[in-house]
Amino acid sequence: MAVDNALSSPLGPPACEKDAKALQFIEEMTRNTDSVQEDVLAKILTQNAEVEYLKRFDLDGATDRETFKSKIPMIRYEDLQPEIQRIANGDRSSILSTHPISEFLTSSGTSAGERKLMPTIKQELDRRQLLYSLLMPVMNLYVPGLDKGKGLYFLFVKSETRTPGGLFARPVLTSYYKSDHFKTRPYDPYNVYTSPNEAILCADSFQSMYTQMLCGLLEREQVLRVGAVFASGLLRAIRFLQLHWLGTF
Known part of the structure; x- marks a missing residue:
């Protein structure tokens, strides 16, 4: 299948137009990773500005990287475990995300011998x-x-399994x-x-x-x-x- 030159990728000649678009997407996402990551962070913070967890740190609407790094601490899974357990038990308020939590993804359990619960949303699929x-x-x-x-x-x-609140894990x-x-x-x-x-x-x-x-x-x-x-x-x-x-x- 002939592919329009406008869709050609620096990675090589694509097999079809669909592949060309995918390769173009990879190129765009990896060419300017710094700005892409900054944009993703800004979208996440804007979308979730009113969630319970972020409101604890008084971001005051800021979405830039430096403010985020200075106000949001590095944490471990155990630091979020109380919030995760609330969601697992059926709390549907905006604790960690403005989108409803659709299910929990589980870790392999190889690091601590116990599976960890990671909340996710339908849009993640x-x-x-x-x-x-x-x-x-x-x-x-x-x-x-x-x-x-x-x-x-x-x-x-x-x-x-299902959590006490009815979500799959x-x-x-x-x-x-x-x-x-x-x-x-x-x-x-x-x-x-x-x-x-x-x-x-x-x-x-x-x-x-x-x-x-x-x-x-x-x-x-x-x-x-x-x-x-x-x-x-x-x-x-x-x-x-x-x-x-x-x-x-």
Whole structure:
């Protein structure tokens, strides 16, 4: 597909117009990172000027970086834990955000042995999807023909809980896979998976792996690439195949 020169990227020739726009966005966001970050901070402070937490520090409407650094202290998770617990217990007032908290994202728990709760809003899913959409345009610069086959990607959900106030608490990828952003995503030839949504969303990790592996083997002639979000996931898939292929497939 011919791409307009106006959309060309310094990173290289894009594969299509959609890729060109994504690469242009990357270029714009990374060319002037200082001003971009200052603008993002100003938008966050303006939008959340009336939240309970920020009002404690008397910003008086200031949105510049220097005022923010001089008045807002460096904190740890434990410093915000009382506010987070209030939200988890059902307090819907503007404590940390003017937008309603839609759910909690959980940490892996590897640093302190206990999962931390990170409040998030529905609008964050849009930003997350935008970040995910930038992967293939960059890969297409270096590996041509990625739209000609399917991807055998091992994607999994993990367990989730509800807080006393009724909000979900779950890992970030589980949140994304269970959202409409993923389940009703538009067709994209660069992101066609062998695994159906039902296999990815299966809560039983063994059954999910079995089904995804089976679908990949059944469509092996179309598999162009193999992967997982984390390298450990791919290693787990290889080990699963070693342990079970003789008696199962």
